[in-house]
Amino acid sequence: MGIIHDKAKTGDLKGIETIIADPENNGEGVDDRDLHENTVLHTACKYKHVPVVEWALAQPSVDLNALNVAGDTPLILGAAAGSLEIVKMLVAKGADVNRANDHGNTAMHYACFWRHRDIAVYLSKEAGAWVAIKNKYQKTPLGRTSDEIKDLLKAEAAGTRTVQAPARTFAQAKEEAKVRFLAKGGVDWEITATSVQTSPTPLSTTHFFVTRRGRWNGYDVIIRTPADQSKVGAEDVRMLKGEIGAIRKLFHANLLPLLAACATPPNVGVLTELVPSGDLWTFLHDPNVEMTMEMAMGIAEGVCRGMQFLHDQDPPIFHSNLKSQNILLTPDVTPRITDYGFSLPLFSPHRSAGTKYLNRTEWLAPEVLRGAGGVELWGAVDVYAYGMLLHEIVTRSWPYEVMNAMVVGMRVVLEGVRPLIPEFAPDNLAKLMTECWATDPKQRPTFSAMLPQLALMEPPGSPSI
Numbered sequence: 001m002g003i004i005h006d007k008a009k010t011g012d013l014k015g016i017e018t019i020i021a022d023p024e025n026n027g028e029g030v031d032d033r034d035l036h037e038n039t040v041l042h043t044a045c046k047y048k049h050v051p052v053v054e055w056a057l058a059q060p061s062v063d064l065n066a067l068n069v070a071g072d073t074p075l076i077l078g079a080a081a082g083s084l085e086i087v088k089m090l091v092a093k094g095a096d097v098n099r100a101n102d103h104g105n106t107a108m109h110y111a112c113f114w115r116h117r118d119i120a121v122y123l124s125k126e127a128g129a130w131v132a133i134k135n136k137y138q139k140t141p142l143g144r145t146s147d148e149i150k151d152l153l154k155a156e157a158a159g160t161r162t163v164q165a166p167a168r169t170f171a172q173a174k175e176e177a178k179v180r181f182l183a184k185g186g187v188d189w190e191i192t193a194t195s196v197q198t199s200p201t202p203l204s205t206t207h208f209f210v211t212r213r214g215r216w217n218g219y220d221v222i223i224r225t226p227a228d229q230s231k232v233g234a235e236d237v238r239m240l241k242g243e244i245g246a247i248r249k250l251f252h253a254n255l256l257p258l259l260a261a262c263a264t265p266p267n268v269g270v271l272t273e274l275v276p277s278g279d280l281w282t283f284l285h286d287p288n289v290e291m292t293m294e295m296a297m298g299i300a301e302g303v304c305r306g307m308q309f310l311h312d313q314d315p316p317i318f319h320s321n322l323k324s325q326n327i328l329l330t331p332d333v334t335p336r337i338t339d340y341g342f343s344l345p346l347f348s349p350h351r352s353a354g355t356k357y358l359n360r361t362e363w364l365a366p367e368v369l370r371g372a373g374g375v376e377l378w379g380a381v382d383v384y385a386y387g388m389l390l391h392e393i394v395t396r397s398w399p400y401e402v403m404n405a406m407v408v409g410m411r412v413v414l415e416g417v418r419p420l421i422p423e424f425a426p427d428n429l430a431k432l433m434t435e436c437w438a439t440d441p442k443q444r445p446t447f448s449a450m451l452p453q454l455a456l457m458e459p460p461g462s463p464s465i
Contacts, residue, residue, distance in 0.1 A: 003019060003028065003218060004016055004019050004020075004028040004029070004032055004040055005032070005034045005038065005040065005043050007019065008040045008043040008044045008047070008049065008052050009043055009047055010047075010049075011044075011047065011049035011051065011052055013049075013051045013052050013055055016040070016052065016055065017055075029059075029061065030056050030059040030061060030062050031061055031062070031063060031066070034219075035219060035257075035259075035273050036068050036069045036070070037067070037068040037069040038068045039056075039062075039063065039066050039068075039074070040052070040056050041053065041056040041057070041062060041063075041064075041066070041074045042066065042068055042072070042073075042074050042077055044056055044074075045074040045075070045077045045078035045081065045083070045086055045090070046077040046078075046080075046081055046331075047081070048078075048081050048082075048083045048086060050083070050085055050086060050089075053074075053078075053086050053089060053090075054089070057089060057090075057093050064090065064093055064094060064095045064096075065095060065096050065099055067101075067168075069253065070101055070102055070103075070253055070334070071100070071101035071102035071103075071167060071168055072101045073095065073096065073099050073101070073107075074090060074095070075087065075090045075091070075095040075096070075097065075099070075107045076099070076101055076105070076106065076107045076110060078090060078107075079107035079108070079110045079111045079116065079119050079123070080107075080110035080111075080114060080332065082114060082116045082119065084116075084118050084119050084122060087107070087119050087122065087123070087127075088122065091123075091127045097123055097127045097128055097129040098128075098129060098130050098133065098165070100133075100135065100165035100167040101167065102167055102168050102169075102253070103135055103136055103137070103167070104134065104135030104136035104137070104164070104165040104167045105135045105165070106129065106130070106133060106135075106141070106165055107119075107123060107129065108120065108123050108124065108129040108130065108131065108133065108141045109133075109135060109139075109141045109144070111123055111141070112141035112142060112144060112145035112149055113141075113144045113145060115145065115146050115149065117146075117148060117149055117152070120141070120145070120149050120152075120153065121149075121152055121153070124153050124156050125156065130163065131153055131156045131157045132157055132162040132163065133162070133163055133164075133165050134162055134163070134164050134165060135165055135167075136165075136167065137455050140162060142157055144294070189244055189245065189248050189258075189259075189260050189261055190241075190260070190261060190262070190263055191216070191260045191261070191262055191271075192262060192264070193262050193264065193267035193269075195216060195217075196214050196215070196216045196221070196223060196262070196271065197214055197215040197216070198212050198213075198214040198223055199212050199213045199214060203222070205227065206227065207227065208226065208227055209224050209225065209226065209227055210224070210225050210226075210227055211223070211224050212225075213274060214271070216259070216260065216271055217260075219259070219273065219274075220273075220274040220276075221259060221271045221272065221273060221274055222271070222272050222273070222274050223269050223270070223271055224269060224270050224272070225267075225268060225269035226268060226269075229265055229266040229267070229268060230266070232265045232266070232268050236268075237263050237264075237265065237268070240261070240263055240268070241263050243341065243342055244258065244261050244263070244270065246341065247340075247341035247342070250309075250310075250313070250317075250341065252305070252306055252309045253302075253305075253306075253334065253336075254302045254303065254305050254306030254309070254334070254335055254336055254337060255306050255309065255310075255336060255337050255340065256272050256273060256275065256328055256336040256337065256338045257272065257273060258270055258271070258272055258341075259271045259272060259273060272338065275328040275329070275330060275336065277328070277329045277330060277331050278328070278329065279324065279325050279326070279327060279328050279329070280299065280324040280325075280327040280328070280329055280335060280393075281323075281324035281325045281327075283329055283333075284324060284392060284393065284396045285396065285397075291396075295333060296393050296394065297454060297457050298333065299329075299333065299335050299393060300389075300390055300393055300454055301451070301454045301455060302334055302335040303322075303327060303335050303337065303386070303389065304386070304447050304450055304451050304454055305451065306335070306336070306337040307319065307322070307337070307382060307386065307447045308446075308447035308448050308451055310337075310340055310341075311379055311382070311446070311447055311448075312448070316379060317340065317341050318378035318379055318381070318382055319337070319339070319340045319382050319385075320378055320381055320382065321339055321363075321385075322337075322363065322382050322385040322386060322389065323360055323363045323385060323388070323389065324389060324392055325360075326338050326339040327389075360405075361405040361406075361408050361409045361412075362388060362398065362399045362400055362405070362408055363384075363385040363388045363389075363399075364381075364384075364385075364409070364412075365380065365381045365384035365385070365441065366384075366412050366413050366416075366439060367380075367381070367441060368381055369409050369412060369413050370413055376441075377441040377442070379446070380441030380442070380444045381441070382447075383436050383444040383445065383446070383447065383450075384436055384437060384441075384444060386436055386447070386450075387432075387433045387434075387435075387436025387437045388419070388436075388437075390429065390432065390433050390436070391419050391421065391433055394421075394422065394425050394429065395422055399419040400419060416439060418434070418437045421433060421434070426457060428453065428456075428457060429457055432445070432450060432453060432454075
């Protein structure tokens with residue numbers, strides 16, 4: 001995120017005005033975009049900073065209905081955040097109240113979903129928002145809200161013809177984001193180590209990698225480097241350049257983009273966006289976090305979409321290390337898959353036969369654990385891991401809590417053991433998990449086949465898990 005967005009996020013209006021007035025300002029203004037294609041108005045609405053919203057709305061070049069990478073308008077973000085004051089300000093300026101994002105959700109959908117009663121009533125009764133409008137999953141705002149809001153708006157819904165929300169297709173959204181990203185960052189991805197400000201203190205250190213926080217080109221980033229740079233040879237660099245060039249062309253709402261890389265030893269490393277909300281593992285295993293089944297299925301569906309996109313590439317891209325630690329969550333709980341696209345052992349040691357047992361055994365398919373003869377269907381390996389992920393999302397615990405990794409590996413291979421599925425799990429979801437864990441890789445479903453099933457598993461008003 002650029003400096004002006006940092007200021008908008010914290011509500012620092014004086015800081016924004018200082019940047020705009022600076023004669024050496026590099027062009028940052030009200031319509032400047034961050035990595036998610038948010039304008040300053042988007043950011044101010046999302047974080048409910050009224051003075052910054054007022055300032056942005058007063059700028060001649062402000063785009064009231066600008067779309068970010070997910071197709072959200074500032075009004076959608078303001079409604080989701082629960083700020084009635086900001087929603088009224090945007091509507092008064094002429095914001096499109098029925099504009100939908102890439103999922104077909106309008107501001108009304110989010111006001112209802114997050115139970116912002118006053119905003120839902122205002123949008124419907126005073127601002128002209130449609131109540132009977134379906135998103136891409138055929139859900140209307142009143143289909144995903146409280147009984148109180150349903151009762152308050154029943155008159156507006158009665159006798160109204162249900163319409164489909166106009167929205168970009170996912171393909172259109174992806175292409176638009178790709179064009180803007182390449183235009184902003186340039187086609188070249190390779191950077192020098194001196195262009196990155198790196199924190200001296202690592203965020204994490206493993207046998208393979210060192211991960212640090214940094215700053216590059218005005219953005220907060222994560223830098224991942226091999227733990228032992230002395231092992232990086234000329235052939236590693238050649239292969240790395242080829243893979244990064246391909247990975248950087250991948251754009252999807254549920255993938256964390258690779259921003260840039262340094263391919264010059266001894267400073268080889270890759271840069272990705274910093275997602276301060278953290279990973280899915282931390283989210284699921286935090287007892288203070290309340291999660292509804294609807295939210296859980298939203299995460300599951302998002303991961304499935306990202307994996308489907310990877311597997312649909314030509315040639316297919318297999319993850320082979322899918323697990324909750326490799327899925328980051330944005331502030332609105334959108335999952336973004338990381339650690340994808342590399343087959344080079346330098347950045348994908350899990351694809352090396354000699355290191356596979358150093359990974360989380362619980363997520364490894366039996367054919368990987370056997371080791372003999374290699375793996376023919378890496379796509380099916382991803383599906384097996386996804387089944388484990390579904391189990392973790394539903395139970396919010398490890399798949400095998402009472403067994404250590406060695407025992408898990410032996411029993412999965414020799415006895416066909418799989419995690420116990422709790423009775424509260426919906427039957428169709430339990431069936432899908434079981435299919436993902438089939439011993440024969442050819443019997444496991446594809447991500448394309450699972451996606452429509454997941455879309456039907458979101459029970460409105462479901463309890464927390």
